[in-house]
Amino acid sequence: MSKVKLIIKCLTNISFVCYPFIIYLSLRYQEIKLAIFYLAALFILRLLTLPNILVSMRWLAKITAFIGLSLLLSSWLFSQHQILFYYPVMVNVVFLITFGYSLSQPQTIVEKFARIKDANLPPKAIKYTRKVTICWCLFFMLNGSIALITCLINNLYWWTMYNGLISYILIGTLMVGEWLIRQQIKQ
Incomplete structure (x- = not known):
């Protein structure tokens, strides 16, 4: 990967994680149009520089970028900054649909990730990945x-705190908890 692509990837990833804080600060300092322009540029860069990842994850990255662009455009056209608050909601809906749909497939999305590390998963591991997929579906709901x-x-402070901090703590807790459980199951 070239240095430019790596810098763009890092910049977009950090910005998307900081999305609630970007919105918060832009509203607090009355610079929402600047934030909309900045985020729109990042969503477009994201679409143009998507890494080589699983097809389903590439699709997720594209759809969430299009949703982000749509919300930004709607907010700008209608001068309604509250529209921007719905991006985290829409991302959760898209992930819920994707993970939920994978439950109806021969391989769940979690199993696909697991097979990146170990192509020959035993039946017990496959069953476990299905349970983890269900757990993530419940989390996204x-x-x-x-x-x-x-x-x-419509409280900017609580929207920012939950979507910019608390939800990430919950995601991290679920990931660490699942990893700990997986280590116990492996033994």
């Missing part, structure tokens, strides 16, 4: 619901 509530109460 809960996280998306809380994100929606933060949009509906």
Whole structure:
């Protein structure tokens, strides 16, 4: 990967994680149009520089970028900054649909990730990946619901705190918890 692509990837990833704080600061300092322009440029860069990843994850990255661009454009056209609050909700919905749909397929999305490390998963591991996929579906439902509530109460501070901090702590906790459980199961 070239240095330019690596810098763009790092910049876009950091910015997307900081999305709630970018919105918060832009509204606080009345620079929402600047934030919309900046985020739109990042979403476009994201579309142009998507890494070689699993097809399903590449699709997820594209659809979330298009959703982000759509919300930014709608917010700009209608001068309604509240539209921007719905990006975390939509991301959770897209992930829920993707993970949920994979449950109806021979391989779940979690199994596909697991097969990157070990192509020959035993039946017990396949069953486990299905349970992990269900767990992530439940997480996306809960996280998306809380994100929606933060949009509906229309409190910028709580929207930012939940979507920019608390939800990431919950994601990290789920990932670490699942990893710990997986280590115990392996033994």
